[in-house]
Amino acid sequence: MRGEMALNLIPAEAFPPGEYLRDELEERGWTEKEFAQILGRPVQVVSEILNGRKQIVTDTALAIGEALGTSPELWLNLQTTFNLFEARSSRPSKTGVTRRARLRSRVPIAELRKRGWVPDTSDLDELEPAVCDLLEVESLEDEPPFVLAARRANPSEPFTPQQIAWLGRVRQLARQRVETKGALRYDPKATDELAAELAHRIHDPTDLSRLTSWLAECGVSLITELPLRTSKLDGAVTRLHPDHPVIGLTSRGDRMDIYLFTLLHELAHLTLGHLDRVGTCVDENLDLQGESSTLEAAANDRAGEWILPRDLALPSTRPTMVSVLQMANRYRVHSSLVIGRLQHQLEDWSLLRNSIPRVRPFIEIAG
Secondary structure (H helix, E strand, O other): OHHHHHOOOOOOOOOOHHHHHHHHHHHOOOOHHHHHHHHHOHHHHHHHHHHHOOOOHHHHHHHHHHHHOOHHHHHHHHHHHHHHHHHHOOOOOHHHHHHHHHHHHHHHHHHHHOOOOOOOOHHHHHHHHHHHHHHHOOOOOOOOHHHHHEEEEEOOOOOOOHHHHHHHHHHHHHHHHHHHHOOOOOHHHHHHHHHHHHHHHHHOOOHHHHHHHHOOOOOEEEOOOOOOOOOOOEEEEEEEEEEEEEEOOOOOOHHHHHHHHHHHEEEEEHHHHHHOOOOEEOOOHHHOHHHHHHHHHHHHHHHHHHOOOOOOOOOOOOHHHHHHHHHHHOOOOHHHHHHHHHHHHHOOOOOOHHHHHOOOOHHOOOO
16 A cells, blocks of 8 residues: 555655545545444544544554554554654754754864864854865865875774864964965975984974974975874875975874874875875775875885884893983984884883973974
């Protein structure tokens, strides 16, 4: 019968269940009065159901099902389908519920409001444009067009809303800096030369404050923005346009060795031309996972070579701070970089961990 088909489809139009019930009575040759007598209900109740003025409730569905040899669920579902159809017909296509759910699926809106990245309001007419501006999209239905390579703890997974929002903020801050201070044209040769000697320029944590100006001289913007919760993101390199690359760092872990390695990792992506091979934050995870893994490995190798020799000889005994300082002096790098390499090679993450300086007191963190 017609009702059974209606249960499995979202109808373009739905009819009151009384119309289906009237068909059943006509097939059996039963009058309203006879059916009321079968149900043990007043004729007026049956008439109101048939004419769509009264809804079928649980007890009535049970009685109709017994009388017609059908399940009571059939009549309840017909009533629910019609009720939903009526409600949808009078409801706007995008309600506040739809808009709020969509907004929260795209970005961690509560945290963005707390951080001041979007207005601290619940007014969707203010929030939606602010989020669109952050993500550089016309509509929240669109995907951000960011071309980037990122160092993440979850590289095989799609970019998360936290990661995308952070990347949007880094790009937003870089644009604001260009508008207020200007920017030099990107110089690939100067950038490669800086990257190769960068680890040898950092003799003390106070030298970290010079990174932004050093990179700006090469036409590269450096933005350090604290990570969003659960973002699992260390840094990324992107570009506002071909002549203006941007490196964003989170300082996740607040360790000097990780901060510098991530910076060099992103510089490796840049100098190796990886931004011309990766797609957007959406494309990478759909089509380029194999190549993405290869590019990440290449960036890690290049960054590691800029810091210390690949075949760094391990000490015959557990390293001490004295032996670490001797190696750091030999290779002209900060001791934290030696400790970080030894921790990885020995898989001993507690090795001299307390001797690695924090970076946040010495770097410029964006607002």
